[in-house]
Amino acid sequence: MTHFSRRDFIKVAGLSSALLASGHAAARATKPPMGRVVIIGGGYAGATAAKYLRLWSLGAIEVIVVEANQQFVSCPLSNLVLGGSKTINDLTFGYDALKANHGVKWLQDTVTAIDTDAKKISMLRGELSYDRLIVAPGIDFNYDELPMLASAEAQQQVPHAWKAGWQTVNLRKQLEAMADGGVFVMNVPKAPYRCPPGPYERVCQVASYLKLRKPKSKIIVLDANAEIISKKGLFTKVFKENYAGMIDYRPDHSIKGLDLATKTVITDFDNVSADVLNIIPPQRAGKIAQIAHLTEKDYPWCEVDFLSYASKLVEHVHILGDSVAAGLPKSAHMATNQAKVCANAIVQLMAGQLPDPAPVFANTCYSFISDTSAMHVVNVYRYDAGKKMMLSAEGGGVSLSPSEKEAGYAVAWSQNIWADTLT
Amino acid sequence: MKNRQITWFLGLLLTTSLLLPAIGNADEVFVFTAQQNNHIRALAASCAACHGTMGNAVVNKSTTSAASNAQEGNAVLAGMDVADFSSKMLVFRDGSRKSTVMHHHAKGLSLDEIKQLAMHFSQQKRLLVVPFSAQALKAEHDPL
Numbered sequence: 001m002t003h004f005s006r007r008d009f010i011k012v013a014g015l016s017s018a019l020l021a022s023g024h025a026a027a028r029a030t031k032p033p034m035g036r037v038v039i040i041g042g043g044y045a046g047a048t049a050a051k052y053l054r055l056w057s058l059g060a061i062e063v064i065v066v067e068a069n070q071q072f073v074s075c076p077l078s079n080l081v082l083g084g085s086k087t088i089n090d091l092t093f094g095y096d097a098l099k100a101n102h103g104v105k106w107l108q109d110t111v112t113a114i115d116t117d118a119k120k121i122s123m124l125r126g127e128l129s130y131d132r133l134i135v136a137p138g139i140d141f142n143y144d145e146l147p148m149l150a151s152a153e154a155q156q157q158v159p160h161a162w163k164a165g166w167q168t169v170n171l172r173k174q175l176e177a178m179a180d181g182g183v184f185v186m187n188v189p190k191a192p193y194r195c196p197p198g199p200y201e202r203v204c205q206v207a208s209y210l211k212l213r214k215p216k217s218k219i220i221v222l223d224a225n226a227e228i229i230s231k232k233g234l235f236t237k238v239f240k241e242n243y244a245g246m247i248d249y250r251p252d253h254s255i256k257g258l259d260l261a262t263k264t265v266i267t268d269f270d271n272v273s274a275d276v277l278n279i280i281p282p283q284r285a286g287k288i289a290q291i292a293h294l295t296e297k298d299y300p301w302c303e304v305d306f307l308s309y310a311s312k313l314v315e316h317v318h319i320l321g322d323s324v325a326a327g328l329p330k331s332a333h334m335a336t337n338q339a340k341v342c343a344n345a346i347v348q349l350m351a352g353q354l355p356d357p358a359p360v361f362a363n364t365c366y367s368f369i370s371d372t373s374a375m376h377v378v379n380v381y382r383y384d385a386g387k388k389m390m391l392s393a394e395g396g397g398v399s400l401s402p403s404e405k406e407a408g409y410a411v412a413w414s415q416n417i418w419a420d421t422l423t
Numbered sequence: 424m425k426n427r428q429i430t431w432f433l434g435l436l437l438t439t440s441l442l443l444p445a446i447g448n449a450d451e452v453f454v455f456t457a458q459q460n461n462h463i464r465a466l467a468a469s470c471a472a473c474h475g476t477m478g479n480a481v482v483n484k485s486t487t488s489a490a491s492n493a494q495e496g497n498a499v500l501a502g503m504d505v506a507d508f509s510s511k512m513l514v515f516r517d518g519s520r521k522s523t524v525m526h527h528h529a530k531g532l533s534l535d536e537i538k539q540l541a542m543h544f545s546q547q548k549r550l551l552v553v554p555f556s557a558q559a560l561k562a563e564h565d566p567l
């Protein structure tokens with residue numbers, strides 16, 4: 001193995017990281033040789049960054065993750081809970097292995113503020129200083145145009161199920177309770193949003209369940225975009241052939257209003273009533289990224305330098321995953337790739353060296369069109385020094401058609417990305 | 424056919440050039456490997472989503488599901504022979520070995536990257552990795 005030697009790290013002057021008042025035992029640590037990285041968020045991006053920072057610094061960087069939830073629930077594969085071939089308990093994991101295997105410190109807490117001048121964060125139960133901060137909070141839903149859905153009760157009635165967990169279970173229960181002949185209505189928010197093929201995969205999963213159990217039922221899809229925005233040819237064919245007569249797909253249908261009591265959606269063209277209604281709200285960078293002014297006023301995502309994922313607005317802060325403003329798909333594989341490039345760069349930067357000037361990585365999104373068949377989109381992305389962006393390399397593409405073989409590979413993908421991220 | 428000959432030649436080139444010893448004093452060797460390592464380790468880590476951390480893919484012991492012929496898991500790349508790895512990547516790259524996803528990956532990489540990936544994965548220790556166990560979602564998990 002050709003890692004840096006520990007000696008080389010120790011040569012680097014230690015950076016000051018005085019611990020501020022904190023009720024957390026994990027935070028009371030002696031100063032590590034290279035400094036401290038605090039990571040906000042323990043999703044695919046945050047957990048991966050934590051692991052690879054520890055691995056690649058040979059333990060010389062102290063890593064503290066702050067995550068509000070005790071458990072990790074995978075968004076990838078959560079549409080299968082709606083289809084019925086998985087339960088939420090197949091997709092839920094603990095953080096203990098990550099902590100124990102890599103010496104990652106962990107605080108279960110909610111971050112309320114970031115002081116980027118003083119380089120410290122405030123949590124509900126304390127404060128923490130950092131040398132570098134990684135912000136990986138995922139998405140936040142924007143209810144400005146859907147104020148009737150802003151309350152917790154409304155979201156129980158009309159779930160988004162776009163962050164996996166009890167919301168997913170809720171939507172599955174509503175589908176189970178729906179009578180044969182019922183109407184399931186869902187929307188696709190205007191891009192960019194988390195998981196580009198996800199809504200269309202959801203349509204297939206619900207259709208797969210209804211076809212088997214409630215064949216008289218219908219699905220209406222209100223897409224705010226002008227067309228299916230990922231794997232268009234494949235999904236169009238699957239809608240028509242696998243689920244003939246079940247799916248009414250309506251492009252260019254933005255939601256203008258919503259009557260909760262009757263579960264009626266108002267668009268520019270029609271009023272659509274549902275027995276089960278699933279609204280995926282428009283999205284923006286995670287809440288803490290907005291609070292800390294890591295987004296521009298008129299654009300709700302975070303601009304970064306793609307060599308290190310450093311914020312373009314604030315020093316010593318890196319942003320990862322769905323919150324990043326990019327032409328890159330907001331996927332789990334992408335989040336882990338960004339985390340690895342960022343961890344690699346932070347190890348270099350903390351050692352007083354420059355990051356890799358030409359990062360390359362691959363992104364894959366599998367979509368399950370039934371419980372036994374899946375298809376992919378794959379692209380390699382390469383840094384373009386002129387455009388200062390990650391651009392698609394030659395050779396990317398999608399499956400010729402969905403297959404059982406790829407469903408097996410997609411399961412293998414999930415097992416590997418979970419093990420890579422969480423152990 | 425022409426493609427295959429080119430692939431064979433490239434394979435020869437990649438594997439033989441790997442055998443060349445690194446020249447220079449210890450410091451230069453360190454700098455070289457550090458830079459190379461830096462680019463390649465992040466690229467290699469991007470394969471981990473399917474082939475596991477450092478190429479140690481999850482191995483499924485039981486192959487009970489009839490739903491798929493891939494249930495035993497994806498290929499373990501850790502400890503793979505340099506020549507074997509390179510030639511497999513090259514046949515994905517020229518399309519002469521049919522694949523579901525690997526032709527997309529291989530086509531996006533440079534020959535130099537393939538060569539360095541071959542070296543990188545050959546140096547990783549082979550470990551047995553089993554699927555990470557899921558657990559029941561707790562009631563206190565964020566309801567929203």
